[in-house]
Amino acid sequence: MMVQTMDNYQPILLPGIPDLHKINVYEKHGGYQALRKALAITPEDIIEEVKRSGLRGRGGACFPTGLKWSFMPRDTDKPKYLCVNGDESEPGSFKDRQIFEFNPHLLIEGTVITSYAIGARVAYIYIRGEYEHWVRLMEKALADAYESGYVGEKMSGTLGTDFKVDIYVHRGAGAYICGEESSLMNSIEGKRGYPRVKPPFPAQNGLWGCPTTINNVETISNVPHIIRNGGDWYNQIGAEKHPGPLLIGVSGHVNKPGVYELPTGVLLTDVIYKYAGGVRGDKKIKCVIPGGSSMPPLRGDQIEGVRMDAESLREAGSAVGTAGVIVMDEDTDMVRVLTRITKFYKVESCGQCTPCREGTGWALKVLERIRRGEGRIEDLDLLVSIANNIEGNTVCALGDAAAWPIRHTITRFRDEFEEYIRKTSKLAAA
Ligand SMILES: Cc1cc2nc3c(=O)[nH]c(=O)nc-3n(C[C@H](O)[C@H](O)[C@H](O)COP(=O)(O)O)c2cc1C
Ligand code: SF4
Structure with missing residues (x-):
């Protein structure tokens, strides 16, 4: 594996330049030059460059970004859409909001380049409902980008291009499930945030039944750097297969x-x-x-x-x-940790499919019973069995997201769970 020396690494997504959220500062540091370069080449060339870069999605599944873009049909009369996923509701994740706050124009530039590459004339930046502060920051940056002609009607004047894209900031309403891509599209359409059954995949049947690409905020923020410096340059940063x-x-x-x-x-x-x-x-x-x-x-x-x-x-x-x-x-109570995590997935399950709706609730009841001092050793196998019956049997990956922590916490910390039950429960040996 080729790993760049960590001590030499110069951050490019969050470079720490003061006031970089201001459009004139961003421009002074080379901002929107990648967009000019992108508009001078074909959308196909951009997709090839992104494929060459090896960029993989930062939203959780590590799917190759260039490949995803290439699924968008070229021979269609339907409008095409880009959704930039900034729902960021997974406990432990708080990185996209740094981009909203410290480098919003990088995200806007990446959104315009991506829209051009996939042929979208409308893009949505979907931001977690609780992120009111960051929504306001993004809206201000977007207004400045419109004013300067990097987005919208004035693009032809500033960039000398026929291509035009409008970007809307769309605020979520506080549901973790709306970060799941098909649920996110339903949410934008004004429907209940239920995940859709796949296939069809968004590139065929996305927003309002039209071809759609969904990418994470951090993924899109890498795009201007790839266009500016080339896919081969990007490919040299970090791990060989996941650069x-x-x-x-x-x-x-x-x-x-x-x-x-x-x-x-x-x-x-x-x-x-x-x-x-x-x-x-x-x-x-x-x-x-x-x-x-x-x-x-x-x-x-x-x-x-x-x-x-x-x-x-x-x-x-x-x-x-x-x-x-x-x-x-070392002082952490793993029974408490797993109960807390399971409660999150139980509360956030949209309830659409039985294994997830019933399984998360059942697992939580068993864990709460253990915590009340009424656990039995065989409850541990029961929890693993519940998790195994959720995984792979649901409409969306929230089911897997709930099942993995249950199965792996119990198997990897089994001694602690058994000790907890033996020490606290009268029913331990039942
Ligand atoms: C329950 C659930 C929640 C998700 N939440 C997010 C999220 O907040 N942000 C995100 O980018 N992806 C989230 N995803 C993944 C998206 O469905 C999708 O794979 C991702 O946005 C694709 O972007 P990428 O290819 O750039 O990684 C979630 C998936 C699931 C199953
Ligand atoms: S797995 Fe859970 S969150 Fe996903 S669709 Fe089914 S019930 Fe809803």
Whole structure:
């Protein structure tokens, strides 16, 4: 694996330039030059460049971005749409809001280039409902981009192009499920945020039945850099099969929680000890969830040598998800952690399909019973069985997101769960 020296790495998504959210500062640092370059080449060439870059989606599934764009039909009279996913509701994920706040024009520039590449004349930036402050920041940046002619009617004057795209900021209403791409489209259409059955996939049948591409905020923010410097340049950053910069949000029992921009492939232990200042009180690590609450947790003794990229984390038995690293020290009560996580998925289940609706509720009842001191050892196998019956049997991946933490927390921390039940429950041996 080729990993760029972490100490030499210069952040490109969050470069820390003062006032970069202001359009004149962004322009002064080369902003909107990538858009000019993009408009001078064909949409097909842009897609090829993004394919060459190796960029993979930062919204959780690591799907190759150029390939996704190539699914958009060229020979259609229907309008095409781009949805930029900034719902960011996964516990442990708080990286997209840094882009809204500190580099909104990078996102706008990426949105315009992507729209041109896929042939969309309308794009939506969908922002989590609770992010009112960041919605206002994005709306201000967007108004400035319109005024300067990088978006909308004035594009022909500023950029000398026939291409025109309108961008709308759309605010969610506080439901985690609306981050799921098909649910997000229903939400934009003004419908209840229920996920749709796939296929058909959004590139065939998306917003209002028209071809649609959905990408995460961080994914889209990489695009101007790829166009400006080339796919081959981008490909050299970080891990070979999952290249580029990664916004890693570190939370939990660390001394310096925050968002760190590092090349993919950085050691998870370096993220925790070198960048996030180590564990509070120099305690030992009991558990790390590397990619937001739905990703399988790793035991403290499983993280040595693990790197923050799709392949390395898969080999370790987890996944990169949204790169939201949650660190838990040796004093953490894993029964409480799993109960809290399961409650989140139970509350956020849209209720559309039975295994997810009933399974999350049932698992929560069992966990709460254990916490009340009424658990039985066989409850642990029951919980794993509930999780196994949810996974893969639902309309959307929220079911899997609920099942993975249950199965992996119980299997990886089984001793602690058994000890908890033996110590607290009169029914332990029943
Ligand atoms: C329950 C659920 C919630 C999701 N929430 C988000 C989210 O907040 N932001 C996001 O980008 N992707 C989220 N996703 C993934 C999206 O469905 C989609 O895969 C992603 O936006 C695609 O972008 P990418 O290819 O750039 O990663 C969620 C998926 C599920 C199943
Ligand atoms: S898996 Fe859960 S959230 Fe997804 S559609 Fe089914 S009930 Fe709704």
